[in-house]
Amino acid sequence: SAPSSSVSSSSPAASLAATPSSPVTLNILDVAGNLALTKPAIQAFAAANPHIVSNITYTTGTAPDVPAKLKAEQAGGNVQTSLVLTGTDALASGITDGLYVNLKTYYDQFFPGLMSNYQTAAASMATLAQDQGIEIVWYPSGPLIEYNPAKVATPPATTDALLAWAQANPGKYQYARPRNSGPGRTWLMGLPYLLGDSDPADPTNGWSKTWAYLTELNKYIDQYPSGTTATMKNLAAGTADLIASTTGWYINPRALGTVPKSMAVAKFQNMTWVTDAQFGVIPKGVSNDTLIAGLALLAYILTPSAQAVTYDKGYFYPGPAVKGVTISQAPASSQEVISTYGEPEFDTWMTQYPMKNSLPATAQVTAFDLWDKHIGSTK
Amino acid sequence: MTDTAQTPAKTLDAQRFNELRLQGISRAYGAHTALHPLDLTVRGGEFIALLGPSGCGKTTALNSIAGLLPLTAGSIELDGRRIDTLPPEKRGFGMVFQNYALFPHLSVRRNIAFGLRMRKVSKAETERRVSAVLDLVRLNEHAHKLPGQLSGGQQQRVAIARAIVLEPPLVLMDEPLSNLDAALRLDMRAEIRRIHQEFGLTTLYVTHDQEEALSLADRLVVLNAGRVAQVGTPSELYESPRSAYVAAFMGYRNILSLRAESVDAGAATVVGDGVKFAGTVSAAVTAGASVQVAVRPEDLKIAAGEADAAFEAVAEVVEYHGREFQVDALTRAGSRVHLRTPERVAPGDRLSLTVDPRRALVFAAENAEAGGAAEDPGEAG
Amino acid sequence: MTDTAQTPAKTLDAQRFNELRLQGISRAYGAHTALHPLDLTVRGGEFIALLGPSGCGKTTALNSIAGLLPLTAGSIELDGRRIDTLPPEKRGFGMVFQNYALFPHLSVRRNIAFGLRMRKVSKAETERRVSAVLDLVRLNEHAHKLPGQLSGGQQQRVAIARAIVLEPPLVLMDEPLSNLDAALRLDMRAEIRRIHQEFGLTTLYVTHDQEEALSLADRLVVLNAGRVAQVGTPSELYESPRSAYVAAFMGYRNILSLRAESVDAGAATVVGDGVKFAGTVSAAVTAGASVQVAVRPEDLKIAAGEADAAFEAVAEVVEYHGREFQVDALTRAGSRVHLRTPERVAPGDRLSLTVDPRRALVFAAENAEAGGAAEDPGEAG
Amino acid sequence: MAAIAQAAGARRERRALRMRPGSWLVWALVVFFLVNVLGVIGSVVLDSVGKTWFSGWTPTGYTTSNYSQAWDEFDLGQVMTVTFQITLLVVGLSLLIGVPASYALARRDFPGKRAVMLLFVLPILVPPIAYGIPLATMLYKVHLAGSFTGVVAANLVPSVPFVVYTMTPFIEQIDPRLEQAARMCGAPTRSVLGRIIAPLLLPGMLAAGILVLVRTFGMFELTFLTAGPTSQTLVVSLFSAATSAGIRTAQNIDAMAVIYTGSMLVLLVIALRFVNPTQLVARSRD
Amino acid sequence: MSAATVTVADAPKAALRHRLAERGVDRTLLLLLPGVIAMAALFCYPFIYGLGLSFQPAKGGVFGAYSAFFGDSFSEGTIWTTLGLAIPASLINVGLSVPISYRMRGDFRGKRLLLTLLVVPITLGTVLTAEGILEYFGPVGWFNLTLQKLGLVGAGHPITLVNDYWGVLFSLIISGFPFAFLLTHSYLSGIHPALEKAAATLGAGWWQRFRFVTFPLLLPGLLTTFCLTFVLAFSVFPSAIMVGDPDGRTHVISIEAYEQALQNFNYPQGCADAMIMTAAMLLVIGLVMGVRRFFYTGSTGGKG
Ligand SMILES: Nc1ncnc2c1ncn2[C@@H]1O[C@H](COP(=O)(O)OP(=O)(O)OP(=O)(O)O)[C@@H](O)[C@H]1O
Ligand SMILES: Nc1ncnc2c1ncn2[C@@H]1O[C@H](COP(=O)(O)OP(=O)(O)OP(=O)(O)O)[C@@H](O)[C@H]1O
Numbered sequence A: 001s002a003p004s005s006s007v008s009s010s011s012p013a014a015s016l017a018a019t020p021s022s023p024v025t026l027n028i029l030d031v032a033g034n035l036a037l038t039k040p041a042i043q044a045f046a047a048a049n050p051h052i053v054s055n056i057t058y059t060t061g062t063a064p065d066v067p068a069k070l071k072a073e074q075a076g077g078n079v080q081t082s083l084v085l086t087g088t089d090a091l092a093s094g095i096t097d098g099l100y101v102n103l104k105t106y107y108d109q110f111f112p113g114l115m116s117n118y119q120t121a122a123a124s125m126a127t128l129a130q131d132q133g134i135e136i137v138w139y140p141s142g143p144l145i146e147y148n149p150a151k152v153a154t155p156p157a158t159t160d161a162l163l164a165w166a167q168a169n170p171g172k173y174q175y176a177r178p179r180n181s182g183p184g185r186t187w188l189m190g191l192p193y194l195l196g197d198s199d200p201a202d203p204t205n206g207w208s209k210t211w212a213y214l215t216e217l218n219k220y221i222d223q224y225p226s227g228t229t230a231t232m233k234n235l236a237a238g239t240a241d242l243i244a245s246t247t248g249w250y251i252n253p254r255a256l257g258t259v260p261k262s263m264a265v266a267k268f269q270n271m272t273w274v275t276d277a278q279f280g281v282i283p284k285g286v287s288n289d290t291l292i293a294g295l296a297l298l299a300y301i302l303t304p305s306a307q308a309v310t311y312d313k314g315y316f317y318p319g320p321a322v323k324g325v326t327i328s329q330a331p332a333s334s335q336e337v338i339s340t341y342g343e344p345e346f347d348t349w350m351t352q353y354p355m356k357n358s359l360p361a362t363a364q365v366t367a368f369d370l371w372d373k374h375i376g377s378t379k
Numbered sequence B, C: 001m002t003d004t005a006q007t008p009a010k011t012l013d014a015q016r017f018n019e020l021r022l023q024g025i026s027r028a029y030g031a032h033t034a035l036h037p038l039d040l041t042v043r044g045g046e047f048i049a050l051l052g053p054s055g056c057g058k059t060t061a062l063n064s065i066a067g068l069l070p071l072t073a074g075s076i077e078l079d080g081r082r083i084d085t086l087p088p089e090k091r092g093f094g095m096v097f098q099n100y101a102l103f104p105h106l107s108v109r110r111n112i113a114f115g116l117r118m119r120k121v122s123k124a125e126t127e128r129r130v131s132a133v134l135d136l137v138r139l140n141e142h143a144h145k146l147p148g149q150l151s152g153g154q155q156q157r158v159a160i161a162r163a164i165v166l167e168p169p170l171v172l173m174d175e176p177l178s179n180l181d182a183a184l185r186l187d188m189r190a191e192i193r194r195i196h197q198e199f200g201l202t203t204l205y206v207t208h209d210q211e212e213a214l215s216l217a218d219r220l221v222v223l224n225a226g227r228v229a230q231v232g233t234p235s236e237l238y239e240s241p242r243s244a245y246v247a248a249f250m251g252y253r254n255i256l257s258l259r260a261e262s263v264d265a266g267a268a269t270v271v272g273d274g275v276k277f278a279g280t281v282s283a284a285v286t287a288g289a290s291v292q293v294a295v296r297p298e299d300l301k302i303a304a305g306e307a308d309a310a311f312e313a314v315a316e317v318v319e320y321h322g323r324e325f326q327v328d329a330l331t332r333a334g335s336r337v338h339l340r341t342p343e344r345v346a347p348g349d350r351l352s353l354t355v356d357p358r359r360a361l362v363f364a365a366e367n368a369e370a371g372g373a374a375e376d377p378g379e380a381g
Numbered sequence D: 001m002a003a004i005a006q007a008a009g010a011r012r013e014r015r016a017l018r019m020r021p022g023s024w025l026v027w028a029l030v031v032f033f034l035v036n037v038l039g040v041i042g043s044v045v046l047d048s049v050g051k052t053w054f055s056g057w058t059p060t061g062y063t064t065s066n067y068s069q070a071w072d073e074f075d076l077g078q079v080m081t082v083t084f085q086i087t088l089l090v091v092g093l094s095l096l097i098g099v100p101a102s103y104a105l106a107r108r109d110f111p112g113k114r115a116v117m118l119l120f121v122l123p124i125l126v127p128p129i130a131y132g133i134p135l136a137t138m139l140y141k142v143h144l145a146g147s148f149t150g151v152v153a154a155n156l157v158p159s160v161p162f163v164v165y166t167m168t169p170f171i172e173q174i175d176p177r178l179e180q181a182a183r184m185c186g187a188p189t190r191s192v193l194g195r196i197i198a199p200l201l202l203p204g205m206l207a208a209g210i211l212v213l214v215r216t217f218g219m220f221e222l223t224f225l226t227a228g229p230t231s232q233t234l235v236v237s238l239f240s241a242a243t244s245a246g247i248r249t250a251q252n253i254d255a256m257a258v259i260y261t262g263s264m265l266v267l268l269v270i271a272l273r274f275v276n277p278t279q280l281v282a283r284s285r286d
Numbered sequence E: 001m002s003a004a005t006v007t008v009a010d011a012p013k014a015a016l017r018h019r020l021a022e023r024g025v026d027r028t029l030l031l032l033l034p035g036v037i038a039m040a041a042l043f044c045y046p047f048i049y050g051l052g053l054s055f056q057p058a059k060g061g062v063f064g065a066y067s068a069f070f071g072d073s074f075s076e077g078t079i080w081t082t083l084g085l086a087i088p089a090s091l092i093n094v095g096l097s098v099p100i101s102y103r104m105r106g107d108f109r110g111k112r113l114l115l116t117l118l119v120v121p122i123t124l125g126t127v128l129t130a131e132g133i134l135e136y137f138g139p140v141g142w143f144n145l146t147l148q149k150l151g152l153v154g155a156g157h158p159i160t161l162v163n164d165y166w167g168v169l170f171s172l173i174i175s176g177f178p179f180a181f182l183l184t185h186s187y188l189s190g191i192h193p194a195l196e197k198a199a200a201t202l203g204a205g206w207w208q209r210f211r212f213v214t215f216p217l218l219l220p221g222l223l224t225t226f227c228l229t230f231v232l233a234f235s236v237f238p239s240a241i242m243v244g245d246p247d248g249r250t251h252v253i254s255i256e257a258y259e260q261a262l263q264n265f266n267y268p269q270g271c272a273d274a275m276i277m278t279a280a281m282l283l284v285i286g287l288v289m290g291v292r293r294f295f296y297t298g299s300t301g302g303k304g
């Protein structure tokens, strides 16, 4: 018969020891690219706590794989994944299916003062986890636009200007399919605010202006690449001159050399930031020892020194979810990247404009479906 | 068994036995009986050839004796000891396969030593016996080579050496020469003869080539569709075949279907469409019966005058064979006859032919089955 | 070319030509010259056999004539028309390949009709000609079968039929019998002879079997390492070979290396270690020179008394061949000689041998290269 | 003589002309294909040693740091170890299972042989995804999914039949009379297998083993469907690296791809010492 | 006489062994056991298990999963998408193999090198091929640059070949062509060269030789080659994701099955998709093999 999706193991213990009975192997599944930010911290944790972890393995994958993978493991009674690092997507689908351990019980023991330590906007994002995941990095995302100054003298500052520019330069504005792209979905979720839609939280009924705008814009777009990387390459190669972007995607690819440093970034007038975050979640069915190790690791990641590392090469700029971690605490290499490739105005813009959470995962899926139906399927 | 001056000192001697008795051994493949019960007693030191066209059961017989095929019935006794229930590796016979079946990854020396190793013969003894056999087959210089580096004739000698180094009571050979070209075949035949003579091996030799069988064997066993057609010495078979089938095998290429007009104490007059001559009867033939008359090509002579001609024929194909011509001619009845003559004959020539009555053998006509095979044993070969 | 009564009505006739002139044709593979310039004029209707051991360039010569291999030098003219520049499909020669090369996916009929289809002969005409040829090769009942369903002999007849249905001026055959077993080879030889006689085909026939060549051809061309050794009729070659190489090919199995003691108008006395006898000189031999003396096995006789013996030898291997014995004997000098005798000889017997001076051919000793080939042509074949 | 030489020259010219259009087209096709393949490989190799390459014919500078970064970032040390362990285990097991089976298939005609042959041909024919999904499902059920054992088991499915099909002709080439000859020399079954059959099959087993090695090394679908965190092979990591979330420099992925292809090429070169190129895809018959 | 008694006593036992051995059944067959068990456990059982699972969907009754597949135009379309990739790819691969291997029939210098060069793509692996295609055929890849240099496309308007149908097709050709070529090559070298020579002496020009002799003899081999390359192309998976447009034009059936089973956690549906995939593939192979029966498939008189 079909493997059932019910969790076979008993519910986790109410209280836990501080350290596992013996060091455990942590199998970390990253479906958000989060390891780029936290791997150094995780390594440091492992090095410092041999009594907790004996070995750490890393697997990468995509968010849609997570629920089925965990369900299969749980149905088989053999949960191998110890910790999932995810964005809001797999977080939400896992919550819906009840795959993750509710961590609220352990807050006091492992995360004293958790919510109050988060930055304000990050704290707001953390509520999305419904206590089934720990927010570990946060950034305001976008929507921003990145352009080639050699081709675009003055970037459009309003949505109308963007439309006019696209009309004048057909095929030269690109954003990737929202389902597979951070900047793509930030652009989609940011538009209702920019256009003044009736309910930016309700893609079905409250986004009429957004859909109309995208439909109009669609006429001047050749293709929707399947991922952000493709749009970045197109920008670098000159096949696109203007693309949707975020703070992280502006800094990191330029730092890594995927995109020339000369590219510039711009914001819309009166923008509203659509913030994004990444979480650590622990699948139900792990042993108590693994649970302890996972929690200890997550707690470690939330310490300021670990958080400072998440400035990284700007992938999630700024990155830290907790209060009071500044760039000056970040490793020297990070600081150098940010000062070389960063945009000094980001910090101003972040204080200047309001911040809203990304849509809850279910609403996001609705939005993606609608986008696929109205926009994506025409190409 | 006279040693000539050139023979190397004899260092090996086969384990002699007195007699190997095959009693009614037979073998069937499913419903098809490939070998009908065969009785044969082989005396130690004898060279026996099993002769017959392709598919007559020669290999089957050999493999059954070797133990490579289980018997369907019958028993095999070696000096009174029953051996047909033993697996091949326990019977201790030697075998030379048609394509030699040398182990391609072992050197000549190690090929030959293989059997001794299997019998756990000591190193020194192995060394000594292999060297002796290598001498015997004159392959000393090639001992280190792999079989692939040897010529066909040399390979064959290795195969023989491998079989005889164990000093087996009996060596079985399955058409060991059939893969060689004509000239090499002649040489190898001489070699086998020599080794047999020097070594005193008891040999059971399978072939479909009557010349080979005649030239090698002490006794011949002619098989016909799994049954023994005749057993005897080469000259017995050559001079007095007991049936048209055996005669056809022994070089009587002309087998004429005629009628016996009169039979009288070993002599008969046979007649047919325009044919009439005298012949010799070996088995029971009654006057008036259908007969088959066997004549060798060299015994059909072109008559001086028409008077004493046995029959007439028209030369159809004439082949020059140096000094003599090989003529295929058609009789009036449309049968094809073959003759050899030193006279120059042209196609289309009308020939009057005679035959010495002592050279024309008259047999009672065989049933259709055997007769079919008798018409041209070569076609089946 | 006399038709016998039994021949089916002749319905085909080869396009006759007067002469095919090969002028200095030669062929090299890289640095290796496989065929040295060859001159030969073939008259219409002739049957010519190219004879030589393996690798002597027979196939090369044939393929060059067919156009399957470009010539390195020389020209080919058919009744004065230069044809060596034409591709094979334009030359219009027929060819019978060694392994027949029948189209396995086409029925016998369609195999035979293939050439006619390529020439866009009308359907009805094709039908008629194919049927006629099928009659000729006696394959009417098998017309619908695929080649894989035929026996070797039948396949060969299809190959011949396919080549001759186009009524080609010249048919080339490359060892068409070498894949067959002995008995079938005899039959097929007769068949080829018959078809050639009935049809009046001009045929160029490649073989390494001297008996086949002798029995089939009007003229023989013997090749030695890409060069012509001798050209002539079968009896010319058989009776008067011009070199020891050719002699060895023509059945002179004993080639003795001796010295000419005296030479006198076609007669010579040759001597060696304990050997002395008279022979016939065909080419220039000077007294005192090293010579090779060729004698057929049947020309070595056992002398009545020791007095008139040419030399002595010890019988080593004796084979019974029915009516006569085949003896391998060693001379005092250690050479092996072969003889045939009706007398019963036992191994180890000391034999006094004589030879008729007319039957012992004396040749100037050849250089090492050719001599090697001459020692045993069969070994190379 | 001169005339002859001239004629020969003319003939050669004529032949050359006659071959021209067809040959040219065909050689052009071959060259076009090879150039494009070279382009595909070349872009990756060049990029893997490039600093940045936004557009144009070549990267802006060269470095080897991509390799060290890729090695660290994708934990290649561990992945390579796992890959080789899995591959070698699969090779060993499939030889162990496949060779005896192919011996029986080559030597015996028995009722139901066609069914057994079918059983061995289907896993090669059916797309790996099509049986991989049910297989993965089943492996989850028996707690083998994600484990090293599971991956090895899954990879045996196409490997065993492959060994059977590669080995059968090798075995058929060994004359059964060799076995009989050994018996006639007094060798018991054990010696026949150990001293005659095994040494003669060695080249065949090497060939089959290397071919299975190459195929298992490159087998994506089955490993992808069954691998867990500790049993990922290089292809699967490569795929995840190229498709999973986050920003990665193309150069690092390319470096990893080059490491992958390099290993494959080494295996291929070794393989080609033992087998004909055509044997990589077809049952060998010569 | 005692011998006779022994024979009688041994007869029944010996006869049975003999009769079984006669039909090829003896201890040697035990050697098959590990292989058969492994295949039964690792292939047949999962396959049948999957088949069973496919009839037990969460909703829709026994055939629910199948009707769900055929009821949804998006998933049903994957069959056509896959065939749309696999058939052209196999046709191109086989079609190109014929003239090239025909040219390479004889022996010439460097043949083994060329063969080896043509084999190399087999070892590239899907991922490197995909990466390479993305770069080489990408908008600023060498291919487009060359086209621009040749003036075949305007600067700044490269043709889109990747993340699209074409990219996947290219990857199928790069990985499938060597395979098809080598197979065709070995079939072709199995046709005895004397057959063409024979045809030449019978008056057939090169085209007629090819048309009437070589091609008919090669055809069964070509159909087999087609089947094998088709199998490869039909199961395309990673490259459809990497260089294709996995949510659209290259949403092939293996992606659909994968997503159903391992993303939607709908094993019955995934298994049903896998079964449909197998059936479709076997159908095509069956058709081709059916056609093959009409041609001569016996020995071609050659070495290969
Ligand atoms: N394994 C077998 N199964 C069924 N029939 C067989 C088998 N082996 C041989 N036969 C049949 O038994 C008969 C005798 O075969 P055998 O091999 O003994 O002939 P042979 O005299 O050795 O012929 P050849 O000269 O061709 O080797 C033949 O009709 C053959 O078809
Ligand atoms: N394609 C080739 N390349 C190089 N050398 C060749 C080639 N074909 C034949 N030869 C050489 O040319 C010589 C003559 O070959 P050819 O095939 O004409 O011999 P043959 O007399 O027909 O021999 P056989 O009786 O074995 O068929 C041989 O030494 C052979 O090795």
Ligand SMILES: [Mg+2]
Residues within 6 Å of the ligand: B058, B059, B060
């Ligand atoms: Mg036999």
Ligand SMILES: [Mg+2]
Residues within 6 Å of the ligand: C058, C059, C060
């Ligand atoms: Mg030849």
